[in-house]
Amino acid sequence: MPSKEINAPGQVAFGKSKPRPVQKLDWRNYIVYFAFIGVLIYFSISLFDDGFVSTDNLLNIARQTAMISIMGVAMTFVISTGEIDLSVGSTTALASLTAALAIQSGFGMLGGLVAGLGTGLIVGLINGLLITRFVIPSFLVTLGMMGIVKGMAMWVTDTAPVPIINSAFNFLFGSGDIGSVPILLVWTLLATVAAHILLRKTSFGRQTLATGGNESAARFSGVKTHRIKLMVFLGTGLAAGFAGILYAGRMHAGRYTFGDGDELSVIAAVILGGTSLFGGVGTVIGTLIGSLMIGTINNGLIIMGLDVSQQMMIKGLIIILAVAFGKKAMKN
Amino acid sequence: MxxxxxxxxxxxxxxxxxxxxxxxxxxxxxxxxxxxxxxxxxxxxxxxxxxxxxxxxxxxxxxxxxxxxxxxxxxxxxxxxxxxxxxxxxxxxxxxxxxxxxxxxxxxxxxxxxxxxxxxxxxxxxxxxxxxxxxxxxxxxxxxxxxxxxxxxxxxxxxxxxxxxxxxxxxxxxxxxxxxxxxxxxxxxxxxxxxxxxxxxxxxxxxxxxxxxxxxxxxxxxxxxxxxxxxxxxxxxxxGRDSNKAFEWKERPYSTDVTPVLEVKNLQAGSKVKDVSFKVFPGEILGIAGLMGSGRSETARAIFGIDAKEGGEILINGEQKTIKTAPDAIDAGLALIPEDRRMQGLILEHSVKENIILPILSKLKKGPVLDEAKANEMASHFVEKLRIKTDDIFKTSRLLSGGNQQKIVLAKWLANNPEILILDEPTIGVDIGAKTEIIDVIRELADSGKAIVVISSEFPELMALSDRVIAMHNGQVVKELRRTEIHSEEELQHAIQGN
The missing domain is CATH 3.40.50.300 (P-loop containing nucleotide triphosphate hydrolases)
Incomplete structure (x- = not known):
């Protein structure tokens, strides 16, 4: 190790002439929080008489956004490595069906859980292996996988929904409330806390950010970047599988339409939250807020009485504006 | 043993x-x-x-x-x-x-x-x-x-x-x-x-x-x-052969009685450029010496319109110019070859040709489309002129050595036929062979009447190239020396310490 004698008298330290800028609180990292609060305040005032601020409605938002949030926290890892996973929506549908079929075939709640999560993990594994072993861009792999998995979900029961008559499963994975707290909110918070710790406090999380920040540098530093990428795709697979289970539990059925278009909401939530689409920078809490914000906007627009077409347009506009605003702030 | x-x-x-x-x-x-x-x-x-x-x-x-x-x-x-x-x-x-x-x-x-x-x-x-x-x-x-x-x-x-x-x-x-x-x-x-x-x-x-x-x-x-x-x-x-005498400085004739091609007056920009003035004459190579953080590179960036100027004037051929963006600078006849060529100078995944013609695309049009024949000719011309070692002009730039990549960056700016070339660390990280060739090319450019500013932390390079050297310290020009007045690298080293 270097010794202290390196500080020989008369030596000038490296860059002592350049004063280090004081680290100031970087407000642009928190832009999504301000935006979220802004949206909440706007709807609270304009929709006060329509019951927007009622506990029921707010808990409803939590229920509606749970699946997006859970997939979002996993997607945060994928996007942090500079990759993308478009197959999560389709995986959700297939997982809801395999879980429902397992329960229908008498494997019980545990069987349903294993089938749903297993489905997600298999999709994630295939994605991850294709991306790391055959070095195919994740956009293409998961775009292809999105179609394949969706097709399988339609084919497996010939587009018929599969009812779930297992009240424990339905309670625990979607429909239940603990006291007045929806079980979906509990799952969301558990997933967020676990993912936050994983990203911020473990070497896996650090290596995920390193991989996205500069892949070759990470490799030179001893990060097994391919393993990291495989892991993050297993993560989105697992989360999509779990989201499928939650859809099934909430609707008491498996159905191929579940999760339709969710991949875009999930990616929007992650990017709105402040994770960089180019990799290297990620935030799980930001993703949760991004997801809640999208859910809140949806909810508010419905209460306002806007129809689906108007909702879609306004939602799209808000996402573009929020990201553009964040980008502009970053430049200054 | x-x-x-x-x-x-x-x-x-x-x-x-x-x-x-x-x-x-x-x-x-x-x-x-x-x-x-x-x-x-x-x-x-x-x-x-x-x-x-x-x-x-x-x-x-x-x-x-x-x-x-x-x-x-x-x-x-x-x-x-x-x-x-x-x-x-x-x-x-x-x-x-x-x-x-x-x-x-x-x-x-x-x-x-x-x-x-x-x-x-x-x-x-x-x-x-x-x-x-x-x-x-x-x-x-x-x-x-x-x-x-x-x-x-x-x-x-x-x-x-x-x-x-x-x-x-x-x-x-x-x-x-x-x-x-x-x-x-x-x-x-x-x-x-x-x-x-x-x-x-x-x-x-x-x-x-x-x-x-x-x-x-x-x-x-x-x-x-x-x-x-x-x-x-x-x-x-x-x-594998005798070294050439590339690092030997030769006095080059040029006139300082004419209007300077580039004159910078009391330039101010950001915290690094406080008060910079200098002139460059046609056919002259001006060296800028200075420590890291002395404002060398930042001066170049400000002149070229990348960083905002907060004060001072830029005169080109005696005429005051407003340069707010890099395209303004290019229009005024300036070219800046940046320090980090991989990041700022080259699109590594593009071919040698695509890189060379990038700044002059608008001049290579045949009707609405690109005149490929002319573009190829242009690229080949510079590959030959600068002795860029590449299989052909369609090779991906990333596959070339550092010295040859640097030459592509040079070619890219020469294609636009600028009057004033600012080179920031032109030979950084290239081997001795490529270095001497780049030095030769810079000399040829000056001989053809262009005004050249070379920023370098390598004193032998500055000593080999410059007709005049200005030393910068803390965002200011602290010394100006004609090459004939510099007898050793030590003198330059003293100059950039600001005392």
Missing amino acids: EQPLLMMENISKSFNGITVLDSVSFSVKKGEVHALMGGNGAGKSTLMKILTGVYSADQGDIFIDGKKVEIHNTDDARNNYISMIFQEFSLIPSLTVAQNIFLTRESKTSLGLLNDKQCIEETEKLLEELDVDIHPNDIVGNLGVGYWQMTEIAKALSQETKILVMDEPTSSLTQKETEILFSFIQRLKNKGYAIIYISHRMEEIFEICDRITVLRDGKFVATEECRNTDLDTVIQHIV
Whole structure:
């Protein structure tokens, strides 16, 4: 190790002439929080008489956004490595069906859980292996996988929904409330806390950010970047599988339409939250807020009485504006 | 005889049937600084990548302390106490200094979570020992390139190391910083580290190294004791022929009675450029010397309209010009060849031709479409003129050597036929052969009447090129010297200290 004698008298330290800028609180990292609060305040005032601020409605938002949030926290890892996973929506549908079929075939709640999560993990594994072993861009792999998995979900029961008559499963994975707290909110918070710790406090999380920040540098530093990428795709697979289970539990059925278009909401939530689409920078809490914000906007627009077409347009506009605003702030 | 700490014996390696290393042997003793030299493509980097486990050798053995070791990946290298400071930095810009230094080796709490506090404390201690004025929580991407280097070295030394490989460690450092690095290397040497030092800078090698090994075209040429050899012998080994006299300065005739092509008056920009004035005449090469942070590069950026100017005037051919953006500057006849060519100068994934014609696309139109024939002709012309070594003009720029990439950047700007060329560190990180060629090209350009500004931290380069040198310190021009008044590098070194 270097010794202290390196500080020989008369030596000038490296860059002592350049004063280090004081680290100031970087407000642009928190832009999504301000935006979220802004949206909440706007709807609270304009929709006060329509019951927007009622506990029921707010808990409803939590229920509606749970699946997006859970997939979002996993997607945060994928996007942090500079990759993308478009197959999560389709995986959700297939997982809801395999879980429902397992329960229908008498494997019980545990069987349903294993089938749903297993489905997600298999999709994630295939994605991850294709991306790391055959070095195919994740956009293409998961775009292809999105179609394949969706097709399988339609084919497996010939587009018929599969009812779930297992009240424990339905309670625990979607429909239940603990006291007045929806079980979906509990799952969301558990997933967020676990993912936050994983990203911020473990070497896996650090290596995920390193991989996205500069892949070759990470490799030179001893990060097994391919393993990291495989892991993050297993993560989105697992989360999509779990989201499928939650859809099934909430609707008491498996159905191929579940999760339709969710991949875009999930990616929007992650990017709105402040994770960089180019990799290297990620935030799980930001993703949760991004997801809640999208859910809140949806909810508010419905209460306002806007129809689906108007909702879609306004939602799209808000996402573009929020990201553009964040980008502009970053430049200054 | 003393047993070498590291012996690499008969190492061979080929890629796709092309032999890159052909039975090369190399050894380093404890407490020795051993220079590894050779032109681009000589095989230095490949040899070091084999040592550090990035590549595996096809043939040959590696011995450490006389014991044969197998190095197949970077972990193996680390377990054998081999650390490398990479030329292409191995840092993650989005992480902090501490996070980078301890990446994959973070200390953990009893719960298995990252113990950031301890990493930060250890980094702080390490940086203090190295006397580097950066904070463990600084985001690396926000630091200047010189600080990256120091972070890099801190990272290498943060783990137990016996053999330290430094690839062009001073390419981004100024004279002063280099001196500090050298006194630091001296101490590492005294502590018994074996240091492999890759550099193109001859004076550095003779200053710091004990032995020199030269490779050429993947083959071993010679290992010489530094004290028993001289510059000419080494250059001869490297190029395989007598060195040319490229570094010798020749007085070039030009007139200073005419209107200067470029005149900068009291330029102010940001915190780095406080008050800069200078003139450049047609056919003149003006050198700008200064330490890192003296505002050299920032001056160029401000003139060129990349950074906003806060005061002062730019006169081109005696006429005042408003340059707010880079296109304004190009229209005014300026060209800036930036310091970091890979980041700012080249689109590495594009071909040689595409890079060269990029600034003049609008002039190469045939109706609404690009005139491919003219573009090819243009590109071929510059490939020939600048002696760019490439199979053809359609080759991906990334596959070319550093010297040739630099020439593409030059070609790119020459295609636009600028009147004034500003070159920031034009030969950084290129081998001696390419360096002399680039110097020749710059001289030819000046001879053809262009006004040239060269920013460089390499004094021999400034001494070889400049007709006049201005020294910058703390954002101001502190001294102006005609080349004929400069008798030694020491005078320049004194000038840039600001006293």
